[in-house]
Amino acid sequence: MDNSVLNRFYEDNVKMTRDETSQNVNFVTPLVNDILQYVHERDKRFQIQPLNVGSYYSHLKVSRADEFDYSVVLDAGSSFSWSTGTPAYYGFNGNNEVVRTSIPLPSAPVGKCFTDISGTIPKWNSERSNEGPACLTIDNDIIPIKVKRRFKALVSEAVNRPQIRQYVDAKRLSESPAATLTISHPNIAGGTISVDLAPIIKLHIPFKPEFGWPRSGARWPSCTKIQEIKTEGIHEVAKDPFYWSLSFVMCEKKLIDGIDSNGTCRKKSQRIMKKLRESWCPKGTKQIITSYHLKNILFWECENRPSDEEWTNEKLSVRIESMCYLLIQHIQRGNLPLYFHTGVNLLKNKDRDVLDKV
Template identity: 40%
Template sequence: MDSNKGIVPSYFPLPVSPWKYTIHVDTPVNHVGLNQREGFESVTEMDCVVPIKVKRHFRKLVVHGVKNSKFFHRVNIEGAERKIEPLSDSPVVTFTVKQCDGVDINIDLAPMINVKLPFKDIFDWLNNVAKWPSQEKVQQLKNNGVNLVTSDPLFWKLSFAICERELLVDIDRNGSGTCRRRSLRIMKRLRELFWCPDYEDRDGLTSYHLKNLLFLECERLAKDYQWNIEMMDERDIGMCEQLQVHLSAKHMPQFFNRPKHLFENKDNKRLNLAAINLNQFLHCPENYL
């Protein structure tokens, strides 16, 4: 890409990691009239579907949808401002409702290609002998497969979003009396209130890190009795201590893809600030609660 984020041809092959993919189209987009149909613009380059083009076009569709939505015209929040945020390195397009009371409502939307790729041995998730999740749940997750999102401008990246949602949906089975999901909500709230001054900043510690932290803790503490509702305080402190270890090492693995380093492209200053605030919290948590 050039300085204006335009796509230019390269005389040399671009380096590709095991986590990056290209998607080819059998027929050039121009030949099927996509450019002319309903004003759609091409999302391909040299017969490849290009993530940054897909994301830019998707954002235009979101802007058009918000402007022409009958729902948003009917629901008029006094003093509220609706805004589609500029694109970032994240695969999502964020729709923000800024309210006069200072509480913003953010809705993240992301284009995804549902290709259901198989889990690979290199992910190092199915190779272990963990007792969580159950084998039945593991089979459901394998059936869901792995999809692709627009995290990179030129290459498609792996997404485990559907598997993560499947894992969360019944993480506290009916009647089990466990607190896994509640613990995650508490961790997210602590992050918003105390650990990250600008809790919408995607360059530091994010809620996605906390979700992966929960999954890792559930694998480490696999029994339901270890997540009894009466032990919620102990579990939350334990998760905070594990987070402290990850922040100190500047390393957190992705649950479904262990070689993937979730802090790799984050701002170290932001992570250090979160670590300092977390240490202060752990020193005297009762002052914060």
């Protein structure tokens, strides 16, 4: 592998066309603002100004500006901390309504809020409107599936207006935290655009020692960047139906911001890896190894190779090869730790045979 081949591959296959990108951004931005304005007018708890997240806003997108991710802040009006008591149990009853019980229902895993990347169950500020279809709580616990249903309903209303519904389709509620919109319009370059709008509660939860970050003795990121990330803290998203899941999305965004300020090739390496994945992932396995896995590989490679001298453009091929071998090692072990929480294995529950194919 040499730099000339990689640079040619980058120019031909990875870089986005500036005019096409500008055209799509200029179309998507006012549309998203209009939808969120409508949602906010119907329910003030959902803030108008979203958090720009995802690969496009982190400058890690490849080929086309056809996916945009936004986190929509749910204003819970309180401060929160880690819960330490016995978890409440929630599940669906026969009418698909969320209920609280003294024992776990089949749809409510025991101790879910103390495993994987689940966190607290935030309490609602009782002074806020929380009745009828707008009710998001049970016994003042903010329930993720209620938030998702309320948010998705309002987004669907916004999309169903005559000026929008002819070219925007809102997908049905799924396990994803986001409401996904598929946009088709003559002013879009290159086909359709996918937009994810995911409710988030900004809790600024502090890191716990057992998360294993920052690591003692690590020389990357800088002390200034570590403090910036700690100040941002951890937020929560509605991934699980009943218990909020920790979100490191803003920590990751802050970690990536300025990552190449000294003219290094960290983002370029990551974008090449993402494009290569589309080629070497066998058919039907692309969701086994995702761009999020590759983002964490980038973070681990940066920590393993902290010096900017290891990330000069002359070392591009060295870094790509190193990241590939690092990914292979984790796949062989069946364990890829989340960079900000090493207790979380991003390959957990992945099919071993499929991982071997990858």
